[in-house]
Amino acid sequence: xxxxxxxxxxxxSVAESGPQRRREWFARLPEIVPALAERWSxxxxxxxxxGGEVSWVAPARTADGRDVVLxxxxxxxxxxxxxxxxxxxxxxxxxxxxxxxxxxxTIASLLERCPGPTLGEVHRxxxxxxxxxxxxxxxxxxxxxxxxxxxxLVQMCDAWADEFDERYADEPDALDPGLAxxxxxxxxxxxxxxCPQLVLVTDLHVGNVLAAEREPWLLIDPKPHVGxxxxxxxxxxxxxxxxxxxxxxxxxxxxxxGLDRERVRLWLFARLVQECVEQPRFRAAVxxxxx
Numbered sequence: 001x002x003x004x005x006x007x008x009x010x011x012x013s014v015a016e017s018g019p020q021r022r023r024e025w026f027a028r029l030p031e032i033v034p035a036l037a038e039r040w041s042x043x044x045x046x047x048x049x050x051g052g053e054v055s056w057v058a059p060a061r062t063a064d065g066r067d068v069v070l071x072x073x074x075x076x077x078x079x080x081x082x083x084x085x086x087x088x089x090x091x092x093x094x095x096x097x098x099x100x101x102x103x104x105x106t107i108a109s110l111l112e113r114c115p116g117p118t119l120g121e122v123h124r125x126x127x128x129x130x131x132x133x134x135x136x137x138x139x140x141x142x143x144x145x146x147x148x149x150x151x152x153l154v155q156m157c158d159a160w161a162d163e164f165d166e167r168y169a170d171e172p173d174a175l176d177p178g179l180a181x182x183x184x185x186x187x188x189x190x191x192x193x194x195c196p197q198l199v200l201v202t203d204l205h206v207g208n209v210l211a212a213e214r215e216p217w218l219l220i221d222p223k224p225h226v227g228x229x230x231x232x233x234x235x236x237x238x239x240x241x242x243x244x245x246x247x248x249x250x251x252x253x254x255x256x257x258g259l260d261r262e263r264v265r266l267w268l269f270a271r272l273v274q275e276c277v278e279q280p281r282f283r284a285a286v287x288x289x290x291x
Contacts, residue, residue: 005046006029007050008051009051010053011026013054022054024105040110041063044070045060055073057070070111080149088145088199089140089142092139098111114220116210118208118209119132119133119211120209126240134253134256136219138258140201141199142198143198150226151226153202161187164184164187167277176287182290186269190230195263197227200224200229202222204219205236208221230260237250246269246285269291272285
């Protein structure tokens with residue numbers, strides 16, 4: 001049997017760092033992927049390159065000739081509800097999921113194939129990117145139904161704030177202590193305030209939006225939570241030129257998405273603080289947007 005080709009980013013990520021359990025899962029991929037291909041009667045192509053850090057993803061064809069994508073991901077908290085989110089959206093603004101198989105270490109999905117490329121590859125101008133992202137978000141936001149398994153934004157923000165506190169204690173010179181305190185108070189407080197509680201994507205950026213055929217653009221790789229929609233523009237802003245004028249970026253996305261611009265500004269300040277120990281490039285932006 002020929003060796004299983006690996007996405008370069010996945011291989012590099014596993015080699016550089018990460019939990020031992022992920023290394024063990026990675027070592028078993030040459031067994032996991034063929035078993036999934038047999039389970040769903042798939043003919044596999046080479047995996048997408050460079051790929052992601054926690055999953056093996058490749059175009060495939062079913063026995064009846066349908067073009068699909070096989071995604072075999074390492075099971076971790078962020079991956080638990082991707083398929084449930086895609087089922088909730090039902091193809092509205094996002095790719096469809098046809099089937100899912102879960103075991104102790106792997107979450108595997110059979111997904112709709114989009115021709116691509118990504119929004120970031122197609123459009124270099126920020127205005128177009130902003131408009132596409134805002135349009136997708138407003139299409140995807142919806143009231144949750146009682147049966148959904150998604151965690152709340154409160155839970156996610158509490159966990160990330162706790163991680164920040166631990167990292168900041170080891171590197172107190174990373175940020176002015178007053179800004180750090182204000183940022184984490186907002187990061188824990190904002191999701192608890194009275195506001196609309198909608199199903200969020202939480203990881204929508206230009207690399208997770210693909211050109212498609214049945215709609216112009218479709219979301220991939222969501223990490224659904226339930227909470228304040230003002231949070232949901234942040235990942236796009238962080239990934240797309242936030243440093244020069246973070247206030248203007250916050251106001252711009254708030255306007256396009258129909259959100260309260262001061263609330264988006266507070267969220268962006270808090271998120272920049274949360275990121276700045278691990279991502280030093282954000283540190284200069286924090287005082288520029290501080291309330």
